[in-house]
Amino acid sequence: MNNITIRAMLATDWDAVAKIYEEGISTGMATFETNVPSYESWNSAHMKSCRFVAESDSNIVGWVALSPVSNRCVYGGVAEISVYIASDSRGKGLGKLLLQHVITASEQEGIWTLQSGVFPTNFGSIKVHESAGFRMLGKRERIGKLHGKWVDNVLFERRSKVVGID
Secondary structure (H helix, E strand, C coil), X not given: CCCEEEEECCHHHHHHHHHHHHHHHHHCCCCCXXXXXXXXXXXXXXXXXXXXXXXECCEEEEEEEEEECCCCHHHCCEEEEEEEECHHHCCCCHHXXXXXXXXXXXXXXXXXXXXXXXXXXXXXXXHHHHHCCCEEEEEEEEEEEECCXXXXXXXXXEECCCCCCC
């Protein structure tokens, strides 16, 4: 990958972001979603800050965004992370680069815990989360159905070393 740039995601990036999201959905091991939502729906479910895209030669090749885990104020510093890489750009370190970028940005926003649910069959995602300092908390068995079949989910967490430590 040449000339990787990470920048804030813009609304005008949605077509490229949605295409990468669709590629993830089509693997059957990235999300319980079966269809890409509208931009409006996606936008309302994600934090306005901490949304980034990775570009290579002016093409968006990955994205990362945070969602609040709860609207209760006590969970204001906890967010769920979504990271997706274009199918032809996987395995090249982009996931880790995006995770590292959003970790730094999230700490600047006062986020002390990032969590992620990963399908146990998604070995690449498990590896990249671990390499970015996430720890596996455990497995949630039969937590949801995908195409009519129960699927487990592995819960990962990363606690900030600079926010929420007192």
